[in-house]
Amino acid sequence: MPEPAALKADCANCFGLCCVALTFTRSADFAIDKAAGDPCHNLQADFGCGIHDQLRPRGFPGCSVYDCFGAGQRISQSTFGGRSWRDEPGTARQMFAALPVMRQLHELLAYLTEARSLDAARELHEDLGAAIEETERLAASDPETLLTVDVGEQRGRVNELLLRTSELVRAAVPGKKKDRRGADLMGAKLKGADLRGANLRGAYLIAADLRGADLRLADLIGADFRDADLRGADLTGCLFLTQSQVNAARGDAATKLPPGLTRPAHW
Structure with a gap:
């Protein structure tokens, strides 16, 4: 099972994927329009953000809210073996397309891991453990396979367990x-x-x-x-x-x- 730290963003080990792969629309969340695949003008050569400590005052609160659940560093360092889209431009399209898939799988892993830690849901621990293993197996896929994952189907299966977990835990409230x-x-x-x-x-x-x-x-x-x-x-x-x-x-x-x-x- 993934360690909790693996489900938290580690920007130092990511190739700035959220700053490139995602679309920005000029709004209260973003100060600029940016197409998916275009690097944000604040992205630096070392893949860091040039205004990281000033995102909100500079008009980028949307960036301060975004959470990849650790998908960014996994795509960068594991799925693509540490090869960046800058060093190997041929990987860019596939890498950027993989980010939202991995993010959703890591989000499911975060929910499942939390559910598995709850004593009130211990009757579901075996099923939750199996769901974690299956979701982790999908997340560990090679790039080509990862892009074929039906995240909606997996989310549906996981959601049934999360609903049952919720009912068990909330039953403690009279x-x-x-x-x-x-x-x-x-x-x-x-x-x-x-x-x-x-x-x-x-x-x-x-x-x-x-x-x-x-x-x-x-x-x-x-x-x-x-x-x-x-x-x-x-x-x-x-x-x-x-x-x-x-x-x-x-x-x-x-x-x-x-x-x-x-x-x-x-x-």
Whole structure:
């Protein structure tokens, strides 16, 4: 099974793939338009970002939110054996196409690894372990095979296990839990709300006021927290929250985060 560190971005061992492979659209997230395959003008010769410490003030908050889950360094150092798209331009198209596939597989591995660590889901540990091995096998494919992987099919199988994990964990919260899966909660006034054990999968919480809200043991997979106000909120033990979601939100020193997640510098 992959070590947790392998599912976190290590930009020093990546060929700046997210700065080249992805499309930028001039907006509140990006200060420029950039086509997929074109290097960002901030990308340096050593594959570092020339404005990494100033992304938000320079108009690139989208970059500060993006998380490859360690896919970038795996594509660079393992799938393509340390051969960069600059040194071997013939690898560029295939390398850039592989990034979103690997990112999705690593995202699934991150969720599965979290689920496998939860005591409340121990009856599923064997199945979760098997799913980790299968997803890891796909991620370890050669470039040609990787591009044929049906990520949607794999995500469907994994999602069934994650749903069952969520139900087992959230059962620890007494009473009826709120089910707001996929709900439009953009700008919702949820200050101080009791959302313990809630199902907020895929919910649109853009710019929602969640100050002081209790989100303990809530399922937050895929929830959109862009510009959500999490000051003083308690996310202890919440399920499937990613660093990317945290980076997209606003919080403060009083916001309680699960272990393994870092308080963003802009909080």
